Amino acid sequence: MSDQIPKPKKPRGVARLLDGKCIACGARCQSSCPVNCIEMADTGEPIVATTKCIGCQKCVKICPAVAIEMYFTPEEQQILAALAASSVPVEDDIDPEAAALAQKLAEYRGVWVFVEQTEGEAAKVSWELLGVGAGLAATLGVELCAVVIGEHVESLCHEAFAYGATKAFLLDAPVFKNYRTEAYVEGCCHLIEAHKPEVILMGATGMGRDLAGAIATRVATGLTADCTGLAIDDKRNLMQTRPAFGGNIMATIMCDKFRPQMSTVRPNVMPMPERREGNSGEIIRDPFTVPEDSVLTKVIEIIRDSHGKAGVDITGAEFIISGGRGMMGPENFALLQELADELDGVVGASRSAVDAGWMPGDRQVGQTGKTVRPKIYIACGISGAIQHLVGMQDSDLVIAINRDSAAPIFEVATYGIVGDLFQVVPALTAKIRELKRVDK
Ligand SMILES: Cc1cc2nc3c(=O)[nH]c(=O)nc-3n(C[C@H](O)[C@H](O)[C@H](O)COP(=O)(O)OP(=O)(O)OC[C@H]3O[C@@H](n4cnc5c(N)ncnc54)[C@H](O)[C@@H]3O)c2cc1C
Ligand code: SF4
Ligand code: SF4
Numbered sequence: 001m002s003d004q005i006p007k008p009k010k011p012r013g014v015a016r017l018l019d020g021k022c023i024a025c026g027a028r029c030q031s032s033c034p035v036n037c038i039e040m041a042d043t044g045e046p047i048v049a050t051t052k053c054i055g056c057q058k059c060v061k062i063c064p065a066v067a068i069e070m071y072f073t074p075e076e077q078q079i080l081a082a083l084a085a086s087s088v089p090v091e092d093d094i095d096p097e098a099a100a101l102a103q104k105l106a107e108y109r110g111v112w113v114f115v116e117q118t119e120g121e122a123a124k125v126s127w128e129l130l131g132v133g134a135g136l137a138a139t140l141g142v143e144l145c146a147v148v149i150g151e152h153v154e155s156l157c158h159e160a161f162a163y164g165a166t167k168a169f170l171l172d173a174p175v176f177k178n179y180r181t182e183a184y185v186e187g188c189c190h191l192i193e194a195h196k197p198e199v200i201l202m203g204a205t206g207m208g209r210d211l212a213g214a215i216a217t218r219v220a221t222g223l224t225a226d227c228t229g230l231a232i233d234d235k236r237n238l239m240q241t242r243p244a245f246g247g248n249i250m251a252t253i254m255c256d257k258f259r260p261q262m263s264t265v266r267p268n269v270m271p272m273p274e275r276r277e278g279n280s281g282e283i284i285r286d287p288f289t290v291p292e293d294s295v296l297t298k299v300i301e302i303i304r305d306s307h308g309k310a311g312v313d314i315t316g317a318e319f320i321i322s323g324g325r326g327m328m329g330p331e332n333f334a335l336l337q338e339l340a341d342e343l344d345g346v347v348g349a350s351r352s353a354v355d356a357g358w359m360p361g362d363r364q365v366g367q368t369g370k371t372v373r374p375k376i377y378i379a380c381g382i383s384g385a386i387q388h389l390v391g392m393q394d395s396d397l398v399i400a401i402n403r404d405s406a407a408p409i410f411e412v413a414t415y416g417i418v419g420d421l422f423q424v425v426p427a428l429t430a431k432i433r434e435l436k437r438v439d440k
Contacts, residue, residue, distance in 0.1 A: 010083060011076035012055025012096065015048045021067035022046070029059035029068060034097045054096040101257060105236075108259035111137040112197040113165065114188070115148045115156050116207050118179070119302060122156050124272070124316075125203035129265060130163040131273030132230055133201055139232040142198065143167050149187050151177035154283065161281040163273050168281060169195070173289040178299040179207050183290045185214045190288045192219055197260045199238050201230075204264035212264050222255030223262040228269055228390065238263065243367055243390055267315050268373040269394070312346050314363055318375045319345025322365055322392070323353055326381015326402065326421060330358035335425050336380060342432045348372065350382045366391035380421045384409025401425065 015029075015038075024044025037052035038059065046059070046068070060068045072080060111133045116123040130144065137144040146160030146168040157168035171187045188211065192200075200215075202208035204226050216223035228250070229241035237254045238261040244251035255261045314320055321336045321343070336347045349359035351366055365372055367387040377395035382388060384400070384407055392398070393412045400413035401421045410416040417424050 011072055011079055013070035013072040013076065014050040014053040014055055015057075015059050015068050016050075016071035017046055017048065018067050018069055021065050022063075023065045023067070025064055028062050028064070032058040032062040034058065035100045054100055056097050058097075105259055108196045108198045109140075110142045110145055110195065110197045111140065111199045112145045112147050112169075112201070112260070113160075114200065114202040114208065114211070115146050115160055115168075116179075116203050116205060117148070117150050117153055117156055118207075118304070120150065120153055120156075122159060123203055123205060123207075123267070125205060125208075125265070125267040126160075127163040127275075128267065128270040128272055129201040129203065130160060130165055132265070132270045133199075134164040134273065136199060136230060136232055136238070140198065140236060145169060145197070147188065147191060147200075148172075149176045149184055157281070157283045161279045162275050162277055164276075164279070166281045167284065169284045169286060171286055171288055175290050175292050175295065178302065179211075180295055180297045180299065181210055181214055182295045182297065184211055185218060186290045187288060188215050189218050191286065192260060194286075198236070200260045200262045202262070202264050204266040208264050212262055216262050219260070221258040221260055221262060222253075223264070224253045224255070225264045227263045227265050230263060230265070237261070243386070248386060266371040268371045271373075271394075312363065314346050314348050314365065315370050315372055317346040317372070319343040319378075320348045320365070320372055320374045320376075320392075320395075321345055321378045321380065322348035322350065322382060323359070323380045324350035324382030324388075325352040325356070327353060327358065328381075330356075332422070333358060335422070335429075339378070339425055339429045339432070342429055342436070343376070345374075345376075348377075350385075350388050379409050379413070380425055382409055383407050384412065 022045040027040050029046045030038040030040055034056060035052055035054055037049040038046045041047055055070065057070060060070060113126060113129045113133045115126040130146065133144050144165050146157060146165040148156045148160065148168055149171045151172060151174050153172060154170060157170055160168050169191050175183050176187060202212045209225065212223055224240035224242060227240045227242045231239045233239050237256045240253045240263050241250055321340045323333055323336050327333060333347060340347050347363060348365045349363045351364055351369060353359050354361055354364045364370065365388060367390050369391055371391045373394050375396045376399065377392050378399045380401045389412055397414045398412055399415045400409040401417045401419065401424045402409055403418065403420050405418045
């Protein structure tokens with residue numbers, strides 16, 4: 001066996017500012033540094049933390065004024081000179097930038113789900129996210145954690161355990177009673193800084209969208225909104241799939257250089273996990289709080305969506321009868337309402353019907369409307385554009401009524417009826433009424 005002579009390593013040096021050269025261009029050097037070791041002085045000049053510098057030379061290359069050079073100690077200069085004079089091959093260093101990035105990413109572990117609550121009642125989407133989060137956590141080999149913020153909300157930690165979480169971070173204080181962006185962002189960022197999660201999932205609800213965006217901005221990471229699919233690649237990156245370009249393609253987005261990786265998912269997109277009573281987990285009670293004076297927003301009253309005049313929440317309905325442009329006018333939606341009444345269901349609509357003013361916006365199903373997952377979805381006079389399909393294609397059973405046999409809606413339909421809806425819908429309603437009478 002021959003002895004291997006180790007190849008010499010080439011010194012990388014550290015960045016150093018040259019006196020009087022900086023033109024204070026706006027901190028280009030600082031933004032190029034992969035390890036954040038440049039601070040800007042009041043004069044607009046950089047101050048390099050040489051102990052953190054990895055010698056990548058990015059700041060040197062980006063500086064428009066050639067104001068930064070690489071500095072080598074006298075010993076390093078000797079090594080460089082010796083290397084230049086010798087014919088011994090130099091060991092290829094691991095790319096220091098890649099190594100620093102890998103080290104930074106490795107500090108983040110765990111999949112977190114934000115448990116959205118209003119007056120102590122959790123939003124169902126939080127449990128749906130625990131379902132998908134469990135799969136991600138298993139692939140990554142990490143814990144699935146719930147983040148519970150509110151006042152007197154410890155019971156939600158136990159509910160989260162029933163839906164698969166094994167740990168819950170709890171911030172329980174009067175200031176967190178009602179959702180307010182400032183207080184919740186402070187609370188979440190405190191937890192993120194302390195525990196460094198790899199993945200954070202939130203519901204794409206009013207609250208989730210508001211909070212996720214504010215957190216991502218504060219912790220300087222990426223956020224993918226309205227994901228319809230989540231998976232992990234072989235480098236531990238979260239593959240976040242969502243419709244793009246008006247829903248005509250599905251894009252898979254990754255955030256491979258920053259942590260945590262943040263996604264929002266709409267209600268009803270992911271299936272509900274099984275609830276297992278008796279599951280337990282660890283509750284981490286954090287005394288962190290925010291001074292009430294520092295929160296500018298005050299909540300006077302909570303008005304729930306479903307308490308509105310129309311009072312219909314299509315996302316929770318088991319039977320949805322939706323109408324599109326084929327309904328020909330607002331008055332014809334009464335036909336759908338009759339069928340809905342027989343089934344104890346609700347009436348939904350395509351965007352065309354909403355844009356035409358035939359139905360209110362809260363009934364719209366699809367990419368820019370609601371995502372629904374009813375037991376039965378009946379599409380009447382709806383062509384089946386992709387933007388509509390993404391909002392209803394995960395329904396347990398889809399019945400499509402359309403006079404055009406080539407309409408794309410039939411591609412996702414369990415049962416398709418090619419015909420005139422003005423004949424088919426009343427016939428269906430009459431048949432159901434007849435069957436109900438026979439049952440009595
Ligand atoms: C960025 C973006 C976001 C969008 N978001 C949404 C969204 O959230 N939800 C949504 O729905 N759309 C959305 N759209 C619009 C979408 O692309 C379609 O334009 C829309 O879904 C079409 O609605 P429709 O099926 O009712 O109308 P049409 O496409 O006009 O289809 C009407 C259908 O009715 C049938 N028909 C007509 N008369 C009868 C009859 N008597 N009996 C039986 N069948 C009949 C016709 O054969 C036809 O198939 C979005 C588009 C964009 C660009
Ligand atoms: S050489 Fe690289 S690590 Fe060092 S200060 Fe410049 S950009 Fe940052
Ligand atoms: S990039 Fe160069 S000119 Fe710009 S702030 Fe940094 S040192 Fe100064």
